[in-house]
Amino acid sequence: MFEDILKNVQEKTPLVHCITNYVTVNDVANILLACGGSPIMADDEKDAVEITAICDALVINIGTLNERTIATMLKTGKRANELSHPAVLDPVGAGASSLRTDTTFKLLQEVQFAVIRGNISEIKTVAKGSGTTKGVDADERDAVTEKNLDEVISFAKELSGKTNSIIVITGAIDIVTDSNKVYLIRNGHEMMSKISGTGCMLTAVIAAYCAANPENHLDAAAAAVCAMGLAGEIAYDKLVKADGGTSSYRTYLIDAMSKLNEKDFEGGAKIEIR
Amino acid sequence: MFEDILKNVQEKTPLVHCITNYVTVNDVANILLACGGSPIMADDEKDAVEITAICDALVINIGTLNERTIATMLKTGKRANELSHPAVLDPVGAGASSLRTDTTFKLLQEVQFAVIRGNISEIKTVAKGSGTTKGVDADERDAVTEKNLDEVISFAKELSGKTNSIIVITGAIDIVTDSNKVYLIRNGHEMMSKISGTGCMLTAVIAAYCAANPENHLDAAAAAVCAMGLAGEIAYDKLVKADGGTSSYRTYLIDAMSKLNEKDFEGGAKIEIR
Amino acid sequence: MFEDILKNVQEKTPLVHCITNYVTVNDVANILLACGGSPIMADDEKDAVEITAICDALVINIGTLNERTIATMLKTGKRANELSHPAVLDPVGAGASSLRTDTTFKLLQEVQFAVIRGNISEIKTVAKGSGTTKGVDADERDAVTEKNLDEVISFAKELSGKTNSIIVITGAIDIVTDSNKVYLIRNGHEMMSKISGTGCMLTAVIAAYCAANPENHLDAAAAAVCAMGLAGEIAYDKLVKADGGTSSYRTYLIDAMSKLNEKDFEGGAKIEIR
Numbered sequence: 001m002f003e004d005i006l007k008n009v010q011e012k013t014p015l016v017h018c019i020t021n022y023v024t025v026n027d028v029a030n031i032l033l034a035c036g037g038s039p040i041m042a043d044d045e046k047d048a049v050e051i052t053a054i055c056d057a058l059v060i061n062i063g064t065l066n067e068r069t070i071a072t073m074l075k076t077g078k079r080a081n082e083l084s085h086p087a088v089l090d091p092v093g094a095g096a097s098s099l100r101t102d103t104t105f106k107l108l109q110e111v112q113f114a115v116i117r118g119n120i121s122e123i124k125t126v127a128k129g130s131g132t133t134k135g136v137d138a139d140e141r142d143a144v145t146e147k148n149l150d151e152v153i154s155f156a157k158e159l160s161g162k163t164n165s166i167i168v169i170t171g172a173i174d175i176v177t178d179s180n181k182v183y184l185i186r187n188g189h190e191m192m193s194k195i196s197g198t199g200c201m202l203t204a205v206i207a208a209y210c211a212a213n214p215e216n217h218l219d220a221a222a223a224a225v226c227a228m229g230l231a232g233e234i235a236y237d238k239l240v241k242a243d244g245g246t247s248s249y250r251t252y253l254i255d256a257m258s259k260l261n262e263k264d265f266e267g268g269a270k271i272e273i274r
Numbered sequence: 275m276f277e278d279i280l281k282n283v284q285e286k287t288p289l290v291h292c293i294t295n296y297v298t299v300n301d302v303a304n305i306l307l308a309c310g311g312s313p314i315m316a317d318d319e320k321d322a323v324e325i326t327a328i329c330d331a332l333v334i335n336i337g338t339l340n341e342r343t344i345a346t347m348l349k350t351g352k353r354a355n356e357l358s359h360p361a362v363l364d365p366v367g368a369g370a371s372s373l374r375t376d377t378t379f380k381l382l383q384e385v386q387f388a389v390i391r392g393n394i395s396e397i398k399t400v401a402k403g404s405g406t407t408k409g410v411d412a413d414e415r416d417a418v419t420e421k422n423l424d425e426v427i428s429f430a431k432e433l434s435g436k437t438n439s440i441i442v443i444t445g446a447i448d449i450v451t452d453s454n455k456v457y458l459i460r461n462g463h464e465m466m467s468k469i470s471g472t473g474c475m476l477t478a479v480i481a482a483y484c485a486a487n488p489e490n491h492l493d494a495a496a497a498a499v500c501a502m503g504l505a506g507e508i509a510y511d512k513l514v515k516a517d518g519g520t521s522s523y524r525t526y527l528i529d530a531m532s533k534l535n536e537k538d539f540e541g542g543a544k545i546e547i548r
Numbered sequence: 549m550f551e552d553i554l555k556n557v558q559e560k561t562p563l564v565h566c567i568t569n570y571v572t573v574n575d576v577a578n579i580l581l582a583c584g585g586s587p588i589m590a591d592d593e594k595d596a597v598e599i600t601a602i603c604d605a606l607v608i609n610i611g612t613l614n615e616r617t618i619a620t621m622l623k624t625g626k627r628a629n630e631l632s633h634p635a636v637l638d639p640v641g642a643g644a645s646s647l648r649t650d651t652t653f654k655l656l657q658e659v660q661f662a663v664i665r666g667n668i669s670e671i672k673t674v675a676k677g678s679g680t681t682k683g684v685d686a687d688e689r690d691a692v693t694e695k696n697l698d699e700v701i702s703f704a705k706e707l708s709g710k711t712n713s714i715i716v717i718t719g720a721i722d723i724v725t726d727s728n729k730v731y732l733i734r735n736g737h738e739m740m741s742k743i744s745g746t747g748c749m750l751t752a753v754i755a756a757y758c759a760a761n762p763e764n765h766l767d768a769a770a771a772a773v774c775a776m777g778l779a780g781e782i783a784y785d786k787l788v789k790a791d792g793g794t795s796s797y798r799t800y801l802i803d804a805m806s807k808l809n810e811k812d813f814e815g816g817a818k819i820e821i822r
Binding site for chain 2: 570573574577578581582586587588589590591592594595598599602616798799800801802803804805806807
Binding site: 029042043046051252256 | 647
């Protein structure tokens with residue numbers, strides 16, 4: 001169902017401007033290339049506001065934020081809005097410190113995001129102004145299960161209405177929703193949580209997919225989440241054969257994204273629409 | 275002998291806050307996950323002091339330091355002390371520039387470190403206030419050999435007494451000591467010096483091991499050094515079979531850490547206690 | 549023809565100081581080790597000016613530049629000049645923003661570069677003060693082809709005369725020239741454009757090669773470009789056998805550089821001198 005979306009990314013090679021943390025920035029750059037996009041990183045205000053104008057989308061990822069880059073995020077986000085470029089927010093660790101939480105709120109006030117992606121703890125912080133985020137991983141108490149799924153879906157739809165952003169909550173079950181329609185995606189593999197950066201990478205892939213599919217950001221975001229999950233599954237199959245560990249898994253994950261095609265979607269997508 | 279230490283890390287998943295250089299930060303994040311811990315990076319004063327409070331240990335690594343991050347290191351180190359979190363110092367390149375040497379001294383004055391890890395040149399700088407550090411690698415003239423080993427051990431023990439920190443000197447022979455008991459570890463492989471970041475990675479693993487074993491930091495640090503050395507040996511075996519180069523070696527090293535178990539310790543640890 | 553140049557790098561282990569972007573910094577560090585050099589990164593003014601004095605070469609790469617690091621680049625570049633260390637400029641994204649273009653011009657005014665390496669769009673910006681750079685990749689309209697090759701060579705030679713720097717323009721055909729003699733190098737593989745950092749890595753390798761071959765920077769730069777191209781070809785052969793993707797390709801590229809020897813040059817170098 002996402003064949004055209006994939007094709008658009010590969011044909012248009014969207015240029016994605018990332019203001020992102022220095023922990024996973026290299027993975028973000030390489031997965032953008034792997035998925036059919038092209039990355040550019042710029043985080044100085046004087047540079048970034050201009051750079052974003054030659055790009056097709058903007059990623060704001062608040063991991064390793066500082067006062068200088070926060071100012072850049074705000075100005076560049078506004079500029080992306082003026083240019084109607086999709087802006088995607090990754091509120092890494094929102095809830096874990098006041099600076100991260102406050103910055104998330106400020107960004108939400110001043111920038112209109114096309115998509116907000118986080119784990120359930122981060123998204124709860126986005127919604128409530130308080131959270132129980134344990135570092136950059138979701139708190140176990142927040143875990144999305146089949147049992148509380150309906151509740152979380154209602155929460156995500158409501159938040160989407162409030163923010164006018166597509167909400168993406170990733171975990172064992174991924175939720176992609178606007179205020180009306182929700183995609184539940186059950187692709188992926190638990191090994192993805194054993195390497196740094198899968199969340200950051202996915203956020204950037206969402207931005208590339210949205211940039212190449214301006215008419216339908218919801219489907220684009222869902223396709224990106226599904227693509228990342230499929231890549232995670234393909235990588236795991238390879239890992240088992242190679243008897244490798246976590247670092248090999250990271251390599252295979254980006255490899256899989258670089259080779260992903262329509263048939264992978266047809267054969268492997270585990271998507272439910274509600 | 276280190277089975278319980280390893281088990282504690284894997285069961286407790288210690289969250290390690292790293293203020294570390296941007297060269298090897300991704301490797302540090304991934305080896306922390308691989309060894310059973312969890313990483314979070316935050317280097318802005320407003321963020322880091324709060325983030326460290328939700329963590330179990332702190333790494334201060336002075337590679338790519340700057341005025342902003344130095345201030346953060348000092349404040350965050352003090353906060354970690356207040357919270358009784360083990361703080362581990364990696365004085366990357368101490369002796370190579372006044373800023374690095376002075377920052378090391380300032381950190382030692384204001385923060386109580388559980389462990390200080392460096393190559394012999396860096397540790398000599400820590401001790402003497404002057405060094406012959408050649409960049410970030412140890413100076414050949416400083417090399418620890420079987421011949422000068424007793425002398426270096428005495429020096430390390432004395433430094434441990436003076437700083438009240440466990441001293442870890444890594445090289446062909448690794449030394450882990452407090453003022454009384456010394457572990458000599460002869461694991462590892464020379465290929466480890468052909469990739470960037472093995473020292474930084476080890477420092478972070480030490481922090482995870484100490485956090486999960488609060489009663490016995492000396493054994494925890496020795497176990498971490500041994501674990502890294504074993505991973506280096508396992509990685510080399512794999513490299514030979516795969517006919518790979520240095521970048522494959524890095525992958526195999528982190529892979530090996532992610533799969534390390536009690537049996538590897540039993541069969542491979544080369545530890546002498548003095 | 550480059551056997552001695554390669555040997556000099558491996559025997560002298562040149563220490564290369566890099567002020568470089570945080571996206572590809574880890575790849576830069578690892579390729580420096582792989583090619584026989586040694587990396588050190590320092591970007592704070594107080595640190596970098598001193599660090600550069602213990603090094604053998606300096607790389608200035610303006611990707612992810614900011615006001616703090618620009619000041620460091622200028623001061624450190626001058627210091628490298630005083631010490632007669634080869635300084636190599638990588639004007640990443642020059643032409644894509646005023647800050648990048650202006651910084652490039654300021655660096656060219658205040659620092660004498662041994663080598664300037666970029667894609668054709670970046671080098672055109674260096675020459676003309678205006679460009680059509682699309683992000684960090686060369687603009688398609690600027691592409692160097694067999695058809696416009698003579699024209700581009702004339703342009704590069706003239707720019708070399710004007711800047712008194714060796715000019716390296718990389719793309720499908722690589723051009724390495726001073727104002728008299730030009731090397732055309734047809735090694736490499738298009739997969740190199742599918743991973744982040746091949747340009748940054750090459751710039752660092754050029755610096756290592758020049759540092760170890762002070763008498764002949766032109767040949768050293770040409771040898772470095774050829775080495776990178778050969779590594780790219782060897783990596784591609786390995787990739788096909790392993791059925792891997794882009795991330796494996798990056799691993800194989802650095803692997804190949806770490807194992808490159810005289811025979812690879814003899815058998816594979818595709819060099820034309822004009």
